[in-house]
Amino acid sequence: MTYKIVSKKELAPTIKMFEMGAPVVARKAKAGQFVILRIKERGERIPLTIADANPERGAITLVVEEIGKTTKELGRLNEGDSVLDLVGPLGNPMDIRKYGRVVCIGGGSGVAPVYPLTKALKKAGNKVTSIIGAKTRELLILEGEMQETSDEFYITTDDGSKGHRGFVTDILRKLLDEGKQIDLVVAVGPVPMMKAVADTTKPNKIRTLVSLNPIMVDGMGMCGACRVTVGEKTKFTCVDGPLFDGHLVDFDELAARRQLYEPEEKRALKAYEEKIGGADDS
Ligand SMILES: Cc1cc2nc3c(=O)[nH]c(=O)nc-3n(C[C@H](O)[C@H](O)[C@H](O)COP(=O)(O)OP(=O)(O)OC[C@H]3O[C@@H](n4cnc5c(N)ncnc54)[C@H](O)[C@@H]3O)c2cc1C
Ligand code: FES
Numbered sequence: 001m002t003y004k005i006v007s008k009k010e011l012a013p014t015i016k017m018f019e020m021g022a023p024v025v026a027r028k029a030k031a032g033q034f035v036i037l038r039i040k041e042r043g044e045r046i047p048l049t050i051a052d053a054n055p056e057r058g059a060i061t062l063v064v065e066e067i068g069k070t071t072k073e074l075g076r077l078n079e080g081d082s083v084l085d086l087v088g089p090l091g092n093p094m095d096i097r098k099y100g101r102v103v104c105i106g107g108g109s110g111v112a113p114v115y116p117l118t119k120a121l122k123k124a125g126n127k128v129t130s131i132i133g134a135k136t137r138e139l140l141i142l143e144g145e146m147q148e149t150s151d152e153f154y155i156t157t158d159d160g161s162k163g164h165r166g167f168v169t170d171i172l173r174k175l176l177d178e179g180k181q182i183d184l185v186v187a188v189g190p191v192p193m194m195k196a197v198a199d200t201t202k203p204n205k206i207r208t209l210v211s212l213n214p215i216m217v218d219g220m221g222m223c224g225a226c227r228v229t230v231g232e233k234t235k236f237t238c239v240d241g242p243l244f245d246g247h248l249v250d251f252d253e254l255a256a257r258r259q260l261y262e263p264e265e266k267r268a269l270k271a272y273e274e275k276i277g278g279a280d281d282s
Pocket of ligand 2: 218
């Protein structure tokens with residue numbers, strides 16, 4: 001069975017949004033879960049978060065940032081093309097209930113995985129404050145969707161080209177300094193960003209959930225490639241997560257493990273780019 005791309009939209013020059021026909025996944029998916037996808041027979045398996053699910057259309061939405069060979073290959077596919085495998089929903093859904101005031105933070109392409117959480121938290125009756133950040137305004141994604149599901153909405157860019165100039169944590173700190181009651185913080189984005197958010201909320205003891213992004217292979221708890229240390233215990237992100245208590249995560253170990261295959265990834269990307277420079281990419 002293959003999985004068809006129903007629609008494709010460019011959210012930013014290197015970020016594409018795909019709607020994929022996957023009726024079973026669409027029916028079962030809950031906020032916080034992901035799929036593992038393989039483009040073709042000789043392709044690798046990569047995890048991608050279910051950014052939205054539409055059971056009536058039998059489709060799920062995936063947002064892909066092109067950072068290496070497989071994501072670039074995926075980014076070149078178009079409406080009507082198919083991928084070979086799509087397994088899911090995987091991982092634990094978030095415990096969606098009424099917490100009170102929740103601050104949802106998305107950094108870079110991490111806005112895509114935080115969006116379904118924001119939407120579900122709002123629907124469950126929470127007051128939602130969202131902060132989304134990117135390097136520049138061109139890299140901000142899902143701005144309208146995030147604003148629509150938030151009671152309070154902030155944008156930050158590193159270069160100040162839109163919203164506050166600086167980091168998402170500047171706004172979080174401002175909210176804390178104003179003495180605002182915050183019952184839960186959820187952050188998804190680059191590892192240094194999630195670490196900075198957890199460091200900001202730790203002194204105030206505000207519960208902080210982060211969605212971890214280690215290297216995955218099977219996504220079903222069978223290999224341990226995705227292991228992380230949380231509260232000095234080893235956890236497998238694909239079955240125990242991907243959401244964890246940010247105050248207990250060993251972020252430095254996560255960052256180091258994510259770089260384990262850097263030379264191989266660079267070689268694969270170089271070879272792929274040389275290949276698509278001329279011939280077809282089958
Ligand atoms: C639970 C989870 C959800 C994710 N959701 C999204 C999403 O919604 N959108 C999105 O764009 N990205 C998401 N990612 C990250 C995405 O899986 C990687 O960007 C992708 O695997 C990179 O593959 P590549 O061949 O293009 O890049 P590569 O050149 O192979 O790798 C670039 C970097 O990506 C990471 N990476 C490489 N292989 C894997 C792998 N098999 N599993 C996880 N990380 C890997 C490594 O840190 C590496 O340094 C998610 C990751 C996890 C674990
Ligand atoms: S990816 Fe293999 S155990 Fe999680």
